[in-house]
Amino acid sequence: MxxxxxxxxxxxxxxxxxxxxxxxxxxxxxxxxxxxxxxxxxxxxxxxxxxxxxxxxxxxxxxxxxxxxxxxTANKIIYPLSDKVRFTQNILEANLCPGAKLLHVTTQEASVEIGTKLKLKADEAVLRLEILRTVNNVPFSVASSYLPAARFQGLDQLISGSFSLYALLKKHFQVEPLRQESLIETCLPDSREMQLLQVSARHPLLVIRSTACDKNLCPVEYVVTRTRGDLGCLAIHFNHPGSQPECQER
Missing domain, CATH: 1.10.10.10 (Winged helix-like DNA-binding domain superfamily/Winged helix DNA-binding domain)
Incomplete structure (x- = not known):
């Protein structure tokens, strides 16, 4: 039988x-x-x-x-993690189409963690931007970006359509953020992240907590980015002073 x-x-x-x-x-x-x-x-x-x-x-x-x-699922998007903060340019260089949508913007008092990262006093205000970024119209990451409100007054009024935050900072505030530190970990998405990134509860996210400074090493942004682990792959490049592109025999 x-x-x-x-x-x-x-x-x-x-x-x-x-x-x-x-x-x-x-x-x-x-x-x-x-x-x-x-x-x-x-x-x-x-x-x-x-x-x-x-x-x-x-x-x-x-x-x-x-x-x-x-x-x-396509080949993973290799996303370089370097001192230059430039999502839009990185995706364009991969021959893909980047997009960014502002989901939420608020002005709030800096928490202890954010105040410490941005070197602000306890009662100083920060501008919080929640941004959904896409690649070829597919949700790729969602970021919570915190900036000193006093320094970037009117930034929220400059955002429209698909935009590059760092292009706006350069054009209107003459600031080119350079990443100083990034901490990377993984987590499972909560219900809101599942909805925004269109993933299941079992899909891990890459969580990147970064601090960026201006040319005078004054902190200008603290950002927490949650990236889809099934679509994104981080590449970290190490540039050593005086290093040679090829080893030479002696």
Whole structure:
């Protein structure tokens, strides 16, 4: 008597889809068929298809874009972490399309942590910007950026559409931030981050806490950035004074 497969139907479907992705039927960055189309293809209900797609998302094989469907995860975006703070330029140099949307802006008193990072007094105000950044219209990271309110008065009025924060700082305030310190850790997303970045509860985020200064080493920004771990990869370059590009035999 033939035994029934011990593998759940949705797991069977997810394995078939993985095999098809590996075989090149669905290339990197391409969109998978709709849930309805997959339901017809595998002769199952949409709930089973959703379970299969959820498993692939949890594995990092695919990601979803609200209103557009499910896509095969492309090669990770290599994001250089150096003293220059320039998200827009980095993404453009990778031949991709950067985007930034201001989600929220407030003026508030500096907390002890933020005041210490920006060298502000306890009662001084900071401008807090929450920015969602995208790559090719796919959510990539969300950042909480804190700047001295007194120094950057009117900054919030200059922001419109898709923008580069550091281009605005350079143009209107003659400030070019240079990163002085970055602390990197990982965490799982909370419910809001899941919604903004369109990830599941099991997708880890890269959390980068950075302090940037002006040319006089005066702190101008403290920013906490949460980046999708399934799409982004940090590259840290070490430049040593006097180092040579190639080793020479003696």
């Amino acid at each position: 033939q035994q029934k497969s011990q593998i759940a139907r949705y797991q069977q479907i997810s394995r078939v889809l993985v095999d098809q992705i590996v075989a090149g039927l669905y290339p990197s960055g391409s969109r998978l068929p709709s849930e309805q189309a997959l339901s017809l293809q595998f002769e199952v209900n949409r709930h089973t298809v959703r379970e299969a797609l959820r498993e692939l998302k949890n594995e990092g094989s695919i990601y979803s874009v609200r209103g557009k469907g499910h896509f095969v």
